[in-house]
Amino acid sequence: MDDEIPAGQPAPKPKASDNPDKPRSNRHGRRLQRIREEIERNRTEGPAIPTWVLALTLVLIIAVMTALVVYS
Template structure:
């Protein structure tokens, strides 16, 4: 009469894969992360094409040029 309905069997717990950043994942997100890691590594090893002091000097020259145009125009 008062029988409880059969309970479904418990679901097995998901096994979490170990996270290994050296092994690229096979899904889209993993491939994107791997591309980002590759680009960061490439940027760290190659180095800048022009020295920073030269870029700063060019920036100062451009700002001075536009300032002179505004003042004497």
Template sequence: MYDEPDPPEQRPRSLPTADFNPDRPSRTRHGRRLQRIREEIERNRTEGPSIPTWVLALVLALIVGGFVAILVWA
């Protein structure tokens, strides 16, 4: 008969090379969006919360408790 040809060598897929430099603004829409996200995260890390978490938790508990009280006694 005839010999089957050898299958082509399996080369590993090359990943796209990323030209990632956070200091240089990107020109694409995706890059600009990532830059805005990075800037917002940095702002949130440096400024910190203006209202303590325990105050927010207390306000939430009062709202939920008031709603439950209205449902029970109405």
């Protein structure tokens, strides 16, 4: 196997970029950490408005616009 370490050799130390829980100290790492936190928040919190309400609103808007075009 390619991943095996030869006998007598110390194991390589993991890089900071290998740990997704610890953000890197540069700007790119901080941005990635903010993105991860936002994704986690979105997964744990439910939507503020139920999907069926949004769908019904869209259908009503389309119906009103169609009625304006047809009857004007």
